[in-house]
Amino acid sequence: MIALAVVVAGVGGLYWAFPTLFFVIYYNTIYTTEFRVEDNKLHMSGMINAYTPEQLKDIFGEHPEIDTIVLGQMPGSIDDGANLEGAAWVADRGG
Structure with missing residues (x-):
């Protein structure tokens, strides 16, 4: 159960970090x-x-x-x- 919570928390963190990561990558190429x-x-x-x-x-x-x-x-x-x-x-x- 703890392992599942860690995986869910990690995926949730990536979900919220993705827009920021996309922003940084995109604006560093123009x-x-x-x-x-x-x-x-x-x-x-x-x-x-x-x-x-x-x-x-x-x-x-x-x-x-x-x-x-x-x-x-x-x-x-x-x-x-x-x-x-x-x-x-x-x-x-x-x-």
Whole structure:
């Protein structure tokens, strides 16, 4: 009886975790961060995900005059590793 309760609890936990897992997987496979360059400013909005660090590097490569990042509506990060990678890359540039 205890084993059955453990199995039921485990399956129930997976049922409630599935939407969150799907959300994380899906939003880590599309571009969710938006960028706009205006003079020397990079305006950034959207959710940070696995693509964000590479996007940052590309934009800074195309616009070396950027010296300021302006954060707009940023609901958070779907990929904390990418968030830290992007932040460390900007910090290493002296930003």
